[in-house]
Amino acid sequence: MLDMKKFRENFDAIAEALGNRGVAKETLVEVKELDAKRRELIAQTEQLKQERNSVSAEIATLKRNKENADEQIAAMKKVGEDIKAIDQELIAIEERVTEIATRLPNLPASDVPVGADENDNVEVRREGTPREFDFEPKPHWEVAENLGILDFERGAKVSGSRFVYYKGLGARLERAIYNYMLDMHITDHGYTEMITPYLVNDIAMFGTGQFPKFKEDVFQMNDERGLTLIPTAEVPLTNFYANEILDEAELPIYFTALSPSFRSEAGSAGRDTRGLIRLHQFNKVEMVKFATPDTSFDELEKMTDNAEDVLRGLELPFRTIVLCTGDMGFSATKTYDVEVWIPAQDTYREISSCSNCVDFQARRAKIRFRNEETGKTELVHTLNGSGLAVGRTVAAILENYQEADGSVIIPKVLVPYMGGITKITK
Secondary structure: OOOHHHHHHOHHHHHHHHHOOOOOHHHHHHHHHHHHHHHHHHHHHHHHHHHHHHHHHHHHHHHHOOOOOHHHHHHHHHHHHHHHHHHHHHHHHHHHHHHHHOOOOOOOOOOOOOOOOHHHOEEEEEEOOOOOOOOOOOOHHHHHHHHOOEEHHHHHHHHOOOOOEEOOHHHHHHHHHHHHHHHHHHHHOOOEEEOOOOEEOHHHHHHOOOOOOOHHHOEEOOOOOOOEEOOOOHHHHHHHHOOEEEEHHHOOEEEEEEEEEEOOOOOOOOOOOOOOOOOOEEEEEEEEEEEOOOOHHHHHHHHHHHHHHHHHHHOOOEEEEEOOOOOOOOOOOEEEEEEEEEHHHOEEEEEEEEEEOOOHHHHHHOEEEEOOOOOOEEEOEEEEEEEEEHHHHHHHHHHHOEOOOOOEEOOHHHOHHHOOOOEEOO
């Protein structure tokens, strides 16, 4: 959520920045006009309340002196009615401003490239050389089904499309991957491991920016509690400190967690209908940081490097891009996507998205810290990133490490996690 004071003081610059994110200027003009009207009405009602207090004292004096106060009482009745009418108008304005403001995306950082969609993203680096096969590489779902380690047909039978069973060494591979990721983030990168709730309330979903705008993208429980299955562990991890004030000395704080992620994938009909790329339920290792405003962009660079480290260890080719204004997520001010090479598609596909949300989520979730120098409280900066999406990592390994006979070599770093198994064969 945006800072309304900054919105008033820097309207033209903010309108241009949000325009680059697809927000119509008319929407922002409406907020500006409503905000001006709100402040005007507040001034009016405060003046009327002062008048009411003054005349109420006058009425009390008249009554003590046994004098007639009918005129003043009638006037105060009118003032009371005016105050009530203004208050009702204020409520309506506040509701409309909140309705719009909570759906406005974060402001892009000044160095984020301006663009309309993914075609305007900018590559910043790539590492590793895609393997040259002496046979036609198969897509990961064919590799896995031939090996009997993934079963999409039975997943669909039990739960519908975009669900899958992992079986045997497929399940072992998934477990090996996320244990490797967690160990790396904890031991090498300094994160604290967490196990979070997988169901959260609406307040938590609002805090990280999923609600109210993206309710169609989630799965909600159909009961009086109104809980939601988490779309990412970012939600419970970030809300861990909701409504709290941290000491500056505690920052930065690093959390990591493995969790299932539940996505309705609304609007993705026809995209990635086969395989592990776009499921309704998948495992993901999440990274979340809480930082001071002057360090958060450095922390974003470190977080992105942490995600890349996983791919370096697995010896998978990847590239890193910075997302343009039209392709960034709602809460982000700057985002790097790390994309892994997928041979059967002859392209790179997103496997991690690392974002600095600055104070956008902290304002919604009321997460602050006390500045050691000034003693004042400030909003923390929050960051989040995939470290990595586990199913997509499985897909990348199956495709990059496949052999002509249909077997799959296990990356060296995963062999200890696989109990010494070096190859999956039929």
